[in-house]
Amino acid sequence: MPTYNPSFITQQYLHTANSPFLDKVVFTIDHLHEGGPGIYSTFDVVKHLVSKQIPVTIFIQCSDPLNFCPAEKRIAQSIYDLDHNLVSLGAHALTRGNSQANQSNNLDKIKDVIADITGAEPQIMSYHGSNAGPENGISYAGITYARGITSVWSDASADNPLNTPVMNINSVNAAYDFIQQRNAANLSATLFVHSVELTSGSVKKLTFDTIVADVIGRRLQAMSYLSAMQTDYTGAPPTPGPTQPIDPPPGTPCPLRHFANSKITQYLRVNKRDGVNGVFQVAELQRFLNELGLGAGTADGIFGSNTKLAVISYQIIKGLGPDGIVGANTRASINAYCD
Ligand SMILES: [Zn+2]
CATH class of the missing domain: 1.10.101.10 (PGBD-like superfamily/PGBD)
Known part of the structure; x- marks a missing residue:
């Protein structure tokens, strides 16, 4: 099993001097991946984050619904067993354009997988793609936070104004600009990545590793996706972070x-x-x-x-x-x- 190997960090984040709290970031991973030679599996990446006490949410898909998603169930179980408190499992919707019946069937299968593993049905799911967001007329029964994951910061989606924008991790500076903008608006900043995108030497991996190092060094505060949804979209007060690095x-x-x-x-x-x-x-x-x-x-x-x-x-x-x-x-x- 490959061990996650962090990059050499080339930049450092300067925390906003006047902010009363550390800026908040949320780690989410899209899909379960097996990994391969030179490619980190979702398990490897989550193991790395958990070893640093960083909460992480994985949105899981179902590739074989007729047989109750056996591959995803096996991987999700191994990941959840890394740390029941830090690992959260959410559902991954089918692509945009699927019927309500297809979406509901997919969600039911994933709910069963997650309930079998964690003892509770998921409250969170993601839905993304071009013009991401839960479509008008499509509902996700039992899911509290069914947010579209969007690639740009825009809270004015035609379909759902409460979509979750995610940071651009193709640039360290862009990611940190996003974190500062979001936090200045009293909102968390979500990092959303496929584990297989964190290839050695890539800018995405450098950005990811820089943010992890800043969380460990207490320049940033990691919070769970569910907590972020609750505070960002219900007006609940954010969980205070440490006031000082x-x-x-x-x-x-x-x-x-x-x-x-x-x-x-x-x-x-x-x-x-x-x-x-x-x-x-x-x-x-x-x-x-x-x-x-x-x-x-x-x-x-x-x-x-x-x-x-x-x-x-x-x-x-x-x-x-x-x-x-x-x-x-x-x-x-x-x-x-x-x-
Ligand atoms: Zn996806």
Whole structure:
């Protein structure tokens, strides 16, 4: 099973200085995908988000309704079992133009799949395509939030004024402009992507990974799609986020306190004893990042993708260049806790 490998981040988000709360983002994934060589499955991507305590909603399709959607049921079960609190399952409508009978039959099958897995029928579904949105005359029984997922920010759809616009993730700047515009209007910003679109080196993956790093580094707040719908469209007050990004406070333990007078050095490397300090530095670095809640994973001394992403989040917090490399400036910042 491939492990999700985050990109090197090339830009960083500057949180609106005067905003009382962190800007809110919502992660949604379209369709269940098996993945393949070099292609992340939906399971891989959700596992990555869940490991960072990020809520995510997956809109699931049904490719074989006559047999009760066996492929999707198997994948959806494995994804839901990653974390029942963070993973939400929603339904995916048939394409625009299908009859009410076809849409209802599709929705009934998906509802059964989700109810079998979670014990409850879904409250949310997506409907998208060109001119996305639930069409006039089509209803989705039992679904509280049947929103069209649209590709541009427009709340004036002819069919349904309550469609959910999603951010353009073909550009990091465009995505963050969208987040700021939406949040300035007291609305959440929805990221909507197919897991197979997050290919290595793609701009979509870079944008996705940048937003994830900012959530971990507390420059953004992730909220669930259902919560977003409830607050965006019912006028309920938004869930307050942390008012301040985290910054390791004075008194945070020195990362290398297990060894007297030790600091992170340029000899940081995998499972190597530094000849000067005699320290397994990567493991110490991982413990430090974990104590800050940055999710470096098991302190195993191996500088893998989770450790890299935690370093990126630390760099974002500290206003350092977020490249995931523990260079001179990052070392100095960490070692300052040991002075
Ligand atoms: Zn879709």
